[in-house]
Structures are given as structure tokens and as C-alpha cells.
Amino acid sequence: MENHQYDAIVVGTGISGGWAAKELCEKGLKTLVLERGRMIKHVEDYPTAHLDPWDLPNGGEASNETKERKPKQHRTGFVTDEAHQHFFVDDLKHPYNEDRRFDWIRGYHVGGRSLMWGRQSYRLSDIDFEANKKENIAVDWPVRYKDISAWYDKVEEYIGVSGENLGLKQLPDQKLLKPMNLNCVEKELKSKISENFDDGRLLTIGRTAHITEGTKPGEGRSTCQYRDRCMRGCPFGAYFSSNSSTLPAAEATGNMTLRPNSIVHEVIYDDVTKKATGVRVIDAETKEVIEFKAKVIFLCASAIASASILLQSKSDRFPNGLGNDSGELGHNLMDHHFHVGAVAKADGYEDKIEKGRRANGIYIPRFRNLGGNTNSKAFKRGYGYQGGASRSSMSEMVAELKYGPELKEAILKPGEWNVNLLAFGETLPDHSNRMYMDYEKLDEWGLPTITFDAAFGENEMAMREDMRVQAENMLKTAGFKEVEGYDNSENTAMGLGIHEMGTARMGRDPKTSVLNEYNQVHTCSNVYVTDGSFMTSSGCQNPSLTYMAFTARAADHAAKEFKKNA
């Protein structure tokens, strides 16, 4: 007989859900962890982890069959590759609607996108936490760096993040393992940037959630082998995922019940106690509707899905969705904008080549709008660059030879060194960017589907010009050749950064925000939302580390409240 009563329920098993599960279980709460997708066991369920291109059909390129089932996932151009397409959703089975194009890239399985994430891990700073207030945009974060820094410490020490501390006010120092190496071309770019720019910009190796020395707790986590097959699941447990780290930790306490194939669609609200009492679930396979009860609910289903659950949680008290007195639920949808920067070629390193495939690149931290000569009149906030240098796998002579033995020789030799600076920019919160429920178009479980209506705004578009120009400047300054700026804004849309956030923002005032400073729904305090939903502004840093830190902090708060009321 399945137990229906728990101390806590966690909805979702990705970056945030894994942390909520671990923290709540370790603090002694009997916790039910619900995941809408199938089970994925660490290592055992990574079927492609050791496959070479010749082991995959068509060298691993997305087949017509895959593209037909996953047309929206395919917009990324890479997640549908056969080596890892099985970790991304079937768009026909899991449809959504677009008033304006939105690329919603998802993985429905235990571990969620923690299994396929980009792993870049940067902290927000007070420049980010104070920006909305200073500029009178949206609402103020109810949190400052001092409130969250210890939680960043805790998360980083547990998951393992490698990189280099720089002592920058806009990019706080972190608890880092030894950095991965820059290659020779990147080292040259680094020194040329430092020599030639007086606005504080500099280049460092990316801070990435890979173990570069020693081991970390979890299920067999060891150092990175530089295979660059992370998105298939890592048999070495070298990068952080829920599957390798937080879920095994939660499991080890004996307090976790993990239930895959469980689609949570509603939080049940009790008007007498003014608290949530549990969640309603549809079993994805049997379609049975089940209720589970708990004293604490953590929504960690991702920014869009958690907002969707709250919007569907209607009651007399909350006719527009649980905690939605402000009308902000589902609004202020953000992502990072990118696909802009510059490329070049580097001479002088023809006698060098990389050993290993580094699943990490360079990072040029934000250097705009930090005061003095860094300020721009054209746009607010800032951006950082990722990318790096690598040697192409085939000689450029291939294009100069038609056929025969000489061509054959050329295809076996490495080509030139290519450099790419790819900018990731902050997106301002905007009430008109939103997702909402369509109760006419239902999915196969009879649940309403999600409709997106969002786009990047004027500030983002103005920022892109500088993102391209400064990338060109740095590559030219480095003396690289064939410097070419690019901006694919026409072919991109919100969502493609796969950093969707902001749909249940934190704030100080229940009238203008959904969550308080501990990620609690202002008006239903035993519901915590700790995925990207809570982001009051987006920063330009990759956000997952921040979700983990806020989740750990919220779980600590929830456990204390639970014990107080016990």
C-alpha cells in the first residue's frame, strides 16, 4: 500500500529538486520526491556514454524520425543529436503553444536538465541584487549577497566547481577546485586583453561544475576525463547532476521516496489553515489521479512548469492561481540572449594541438555598466563572453583540392585555430513577457497546455550591438585574422538560452511579487518555489548555481519551520 502522507513533497528532480530532496531528507523530513518523467539511474541509464560516432547511425546526426517527434527541441540544432536526444522531450507528446516563438527545451526524467546542463557556475553579486532597485525596474530583490554567500559556499563545496578566483565585485570569488587549462591561443588572447583594455575586462577559464581534483560525495564521483560527452550522462560522475550527487545523498538517508511518472498539476490549498495540504498527481502511465499530503511543499519543476502548477491550483481564495494576488504569476519571463559575438582565426600555433576535449571554455566576466568608463548610455546591465579557441579537425586545404590522394592527406590533418567569443546578456524583467494556460487545448492527460507570449526587448537589442562590437575589438586587438562579428538575432528567440526564469518572482511586497525572501509563497507559507521561477532579475551569469544555493537556503528554512511547528 502506497504511503500518501509525508513531511515534505518535492516536485521535480532537476538541479533544484535534487537539492531540496537532499537537504530536507538530511534534516530528517520524510520526503516524497515526485518526477513527471521516467527513472534514470546514474551510469546504468546512460546508454550512449561510451559510443563513438561510428557506433551511432549516421554519425550521430538527428534522424528524420527524431526531428519529426522533436521539432521544437531541434530548434537548438544540437539537443536532438542521436547521442543524447533520448534525454529531451517528445514535442508531440508534450505540446505547448506560442503566441510568439519560445523555444522550450526540456527533459522529462529523473535528474531533469541537471543531466544535460551546460555546467557553467557563477555567483550573482550585489550589483545584480541591487540593480532593479537602483534603476527602478520591476521590483527589488528581497535578498542581498550576504544572505546567500554562505549557501553558495555550501553548494560549491558539495558539487565541485573548478575555476579561478579573480576578486571581482561583479563576479564574487567562489569555493573552487583547480582550474582547467587554457590553450595556447586562449592564453595569448588573455594577455592581449589585459594589456590593451583599461576598463577592467579580462579573460579566465570558465567556472564549471566538473571535479578537477579528488572526488565528491554521491554515487562514484571522480575527476573529469576530458571526453566532452557530458550531455550523455557521465559514467565517471565528473560533472554534477542530481542523478550522481544529490539524489543518492537523499536516498542514503532512508527518508526519500522517489516516485517517477508522477505529473503534479495542482497544489491543494486549505482555506481554514491558510496552508497547502498536499498535491494532486496524475500517474503518467496509468492516468490514475492520486493525492499526496505533506506539511511542506517544494516546487522545483522548472520556471515554466512550477508557474503552471500554481496557475492550475485554483481555489476560492486564489481564483487566479495559488499565491497570485499580485497578478505576476507567469509573468516577467526571462532568458539570456546570445548568438551574438565574433569569430576569428589565429596564426602562429600550427605546431600545437590540444590534448583532450575540454567541456569548458573561456569566460570574460561582465565589464559594462560597473561605473566610470565602463558605463554605456545605450543599454542597462551587462553581458559576459563564453567560447574559446580550438583547432579545426580538418585542413583548410580540403576546400582547395578536388579529389585524390592529396585531398585524402588533407582530410587527416588538423586545420587552423579558430576563436569564438559568444556573448550571454542579461534580460530585463518585463511584465508583458509571460506564459499562461490554455484550457481549450489539453494534453494526453487532460491537462491544460502552456502558451508563451514573450520576446526580447529594446534594452537587449541595444546591448547586442555592443556585444558584437566588443568581441570584434578584442579579437582584433589580439592580432587574430579574419575577425568577423555575428548576430543571429533573427534566427533566435527567447528560450533558446535554456535559462527560462522569473515566472514567480521574489519580492518584498505580496502585491507585486509571488515569493518572499525565503522562496515561500507570500500568502501560503508552506509552499516554496526554488527553481528559476523566483529570479527577480536575470543577471548575465548562468543561473543554475544560484537555484541550488537558494534551494539549499529555502530547505534549511523550511526544515526549521517544520520543527518549530512539530
Add this chain to the structure above:
Amino acid sequence: MKRRDALKKLGLAAGFAITAPSIFSMLQSCTADVKTWVPKFLTSNEQAVLTNLVDIILPKTATTPSATEVKVPQFIDQYIYEVLDIKDQEITRAAFNKFIGFLKLTETKSISDVTTEEYTALLDEYLLITEDIDEEREANLEAEIMTTSEFLGQVKWMTISAYRNSEQVGENILVYDPIPAQYYCGDLQELTGGKSYSL
């Protein structure tokens, strides 16, 4: 995506090389056996043509296998069938038919009578290198067709890709390094002897 962009993505539109292959024997006969595998997409004439083209593009040398020895035609056939969408399949087929038209088959001249010399003459004429201009394309800038040059460029690109992605080449000809365990910038000769990696 516009047709031209799609072709560029496949590496076709940039154009490919013309250099007289002095060491290549123009007189060798076409003996490639086309009967040993059943194509998924190609007709038997297309199969025969492709089998001959890929071994002219990447012939056997003293140290490396030919394209057919590592099953490049099979790879290309399956790739067209399983990866190219229906529209691109049709465009490819039309271009292939046009190319076969250049071979001037008759009742007395079947596909197996086409000489290597005839194939290389067509490659010399239509395969382009970087600076060459595709006159057929210039005359039909936005036409949703594949010009003969684009078609041969696609054959060349796919041949190279299939060759490099084959197990024999990937594990034994290129430098195979499945678990590098470290990352650094090192000496090309020391690390790979001047070759590139397969992964």
C-alpha cells in the same frame, strides 16, 4: 532556413578544389562491386555512380583504405534516407539524375561501361574550389535546386565525413583518444604526429 544557407551548412556552397591529380591513374577501370549491398535510397544506377565517385575522391593509398573499403557509399545512402528531409531527398535525386544524364547512357552503354576517365572529366569540370564561380547557381540564385557543382560538392563533403566517421579510419588512421584524462596545449608532432583526432 533559406536553401543557400542549408547548402552552406552542409559545406556545399563554398565550392571545392580543382587540382589536376597527376599521380592518379586516369586509366584504371571501374571495378567497384555494386551488387554486394542493397541501398535504402539510391537506385542501382545511382549506387554505381556513387560507388565510383567516392573512390575517385578518396582512393586507396599505400597506408589508407579507399572510401568503399570503409563503406562510404552505404553511409551516404543511409544518411540521405534517414537524415535529409523529403524535400532535400527529392532535390538530391533530381541533381543525381541530371548528373547521370551527363554520362550519356544508351542501349549499348550501361552504367558499368562508364570509365573512370569520364567521371574524373566531370569532376574536373563541375567540382569547384574556393574561388570558383558556380555559373548554374549564378543563373538561378534562389532556385530550390541543387546545381551539379553543389551536388558534387555534397558528394565530396559526405564522402569525407563518412570516411572520417568510419570505425577503421576513426580508430586506426586518425588519432583515437577516447579517454584523454587531461587537457592541455601540446606539440603537434609529439601528440599526433601531425594528424588530427577522430573524436
